Amino acid sequence: MTPPALLVERLAYAYPDGHQALFGVNLRVEQGERVAILGPNGAGKTTLVLHLNGVLTGQGKVAVTGLEVNKQNMKEVRRRVGIVFQDPDDQLFMPTVRDDVAFGPANFGLRGPELDARVKRALDDVGMTEHADRSPLHLSGGQRRRVALATVLACDPDVLVLDEPSANLEPRARRELAEVLLGLGRTTVMVTHDLPYALQLCPRSVLVDGGVVVADGPTRDLLADGALLARHRLELPFGFRLD
């Protein structure tokens, strides 16, 4: 039996200042699934995401494709879970796009032609090959977002985690990114406020609020439940109805 891509059991976490962000989160994501994590600001979504690759460690259990997240496994866990952060400027820091995409796989030990091939494939996947030798600073917002995605794809992760992938994107860049993501065919966890984007990309959604999972089901069903959304400070955009 194949292990789930992600298994989170009774995960609880308090920040050093005492603020309790997670109160026992349970989540199981099967391999190949695309799941949206929805929730209002301050619900604990980003805190949850940072536990998936061990940047934060709370109480409870997190496992990635069967491998438990702990100190001994940290390097392999970070290869298996690729996080694309919300602001590409936080992610891109090397002189050229190519260097930045190579940074992750090089950290995981790839060298020479193997590394070059991996970088090339990641840039191909996001349609940014022709910009490989440019500085990330000179790219548009949408291009930077795709390069940030490539920097993580190059590590060949088992689980792709995206934090607000559609934030600050023009409609066309937003759609192009969706097409790239749908074409990847990888297990994907996407944290977002952009409910139509969740509907377009993720068959399943998990609603997190107050540090616990409050709803888990088909995205269309969750988004059609106006009362549920209202209880958790979520709203569909103007003129958008599913019921």
Add this chain to the structure above:
Amino acid sequence: MSAVHAHLLHRPGNTPVHRLAPQVKVVAAVTGVLCVVATPRERFWAFGLYLAVLAGVWVIARIPPGWLAARALIEVPFVVLALAFPFLAGGPTVEFLGLRLSEHGLLSGWNIAVKGTLGVLVSLTLAATTTPGELIVGLQRLRVPTMVITIATLMLRYLDVIAAEARRMRIARICRGHDPRFLWQVGATARGIGTLFIRSYERGERVHLAMVSRGWTGAMPDQGQPAGRRTWLVGLIPTALAAIVLGIAL
């Protein structure tokens, strides 16, 4: 590297000097400057020879002297200081165009001016032929502590990000009627700098998280090959010439 730095000090090219492994260039530049500094100031001819060796490197690297001269202006304050020495120092004097100049001051001024100028020119030659990214890789291969390397890398990248952020904040202030032309209006700018510091600090935290998430453990991945003995030998020819000059001068 970034737009600002790349255009200011780096001069892209594909000459043997540009292609030379960065660690060799760093060692050549540092030892070259050491030779210049160690030369007794009275050996005027030695400095001429150093300049000739450097000029040879410029020819190979195809750097026009005018390009270097414009960037060497950074040195002007030191030259002004050097020019003041002959008038300020004491001791025996010489007459020149009716002025009484201190012999000791003349030599001190010459010492500062010539060694400073050669030092600046060597640094500019290194910067012109080596991108900031290559420089960092070079330092890393020379076993400079990883923390220093990391700080330098991030500084290079984020100087521009922070400059852009500062620009946006300034524009936002100006759009709200801020017109900082007088000293007493500097308050908002100062608070802006404070905010910028905190934002940069927070960004630093986020950048670190993103790096750790991609398996970073403290050292930048170096994908290059170590320089062979031949590269070192060829790359250090100008330094060897400088060392010979120094040997004769001492």
